[in-house]
Amino acid sequence: MNPKSLSDATLVSKYINGDEPSLTILINRHQQRLYSFIYSKVYDRVVTDDVFQDTFIKVIKTLKLGKYNEEGKFLPWVMRIAHNLVIDYFRKNNRMPKFNNSGDFDIFSVLSDGALNAEAELIRSQIFSDVRNLVEELPDDQRTVLKMRMYNEMSFKEISENTSVSINTALGRMRYALINLRKLIEENNIILTN
C-alpha cells in the first residue's frame, strides 16, 4: 500500500513506533495549510517559519513522549498548537519595548550626532567657495560693506565710521550687494543649497 494514501492516524501511529518517513508525509500533507494559517495571523514570512518550526517541534515531542491521544484529529490538534504559539508570539512581542515613530517626537533627532557625512561636508565647502567667488565679483564699495557686516560682524554704525560714509549709505550698499549677489546667482544658475 502506498504510504501516502495512509490516514493521518495511521501515519501518527507508525511515527510513534519509530517510522520517521511517516512524519515527512504528514508534514508534506499539511504544510501548506498550516503555514498559510500561521501567515494569515502574523503576516511575516520569517515569523511564520519560526512558528511553523516550533509547532512541529512541539508535535514531535508530544508524539515521542507518548502524550498524544487519538481523541481529536491530527490536523486540528496541530493547528491548535500553532494558534497557541502565535498568541505566545504576540504576547512576547507586546512586552518588548517598541518605538512608534508616528508621533511628533522623532527618535533620530535625539540619536543623531549632528555631524555631516562626507558628501554633505563636500557640498558645504563647495557652497562656501561659490559664495566667496560671488562676493569677489561685487563692486568694491558693496563688497567692503558686505564683508564687514557678514564676516566681521560689524554694526552699520561701525561700518559707516570705518568707510567714512553715512549709515544710510552703508545700508544702501549692503542692500545693493545682496541684490547683485542674487542677480549673479540667477544669471549663473548657481545652486547654494545643501
Place this chain on the structure above:
Amino acid sequence: MAKIYSKKKSNFNKLNPKIETINFILSYSKAFKVSVYKGLRFETIIN
C-alpha cells in the same frame, strides 16, 4: 450591483515553508530520543 475595484488580496493558501525549515524539523525528529529509566522519561537530542 456596484463593482468592487479594490485589488484582490493575495492568496495565502499558496504559501509554503522554507526547505531549510522542513529539513530542520526532520533532522530534529531523527535526533530527538526519549529514553525510559525506572518509569522516568528522559529527552535527549543526539547529534
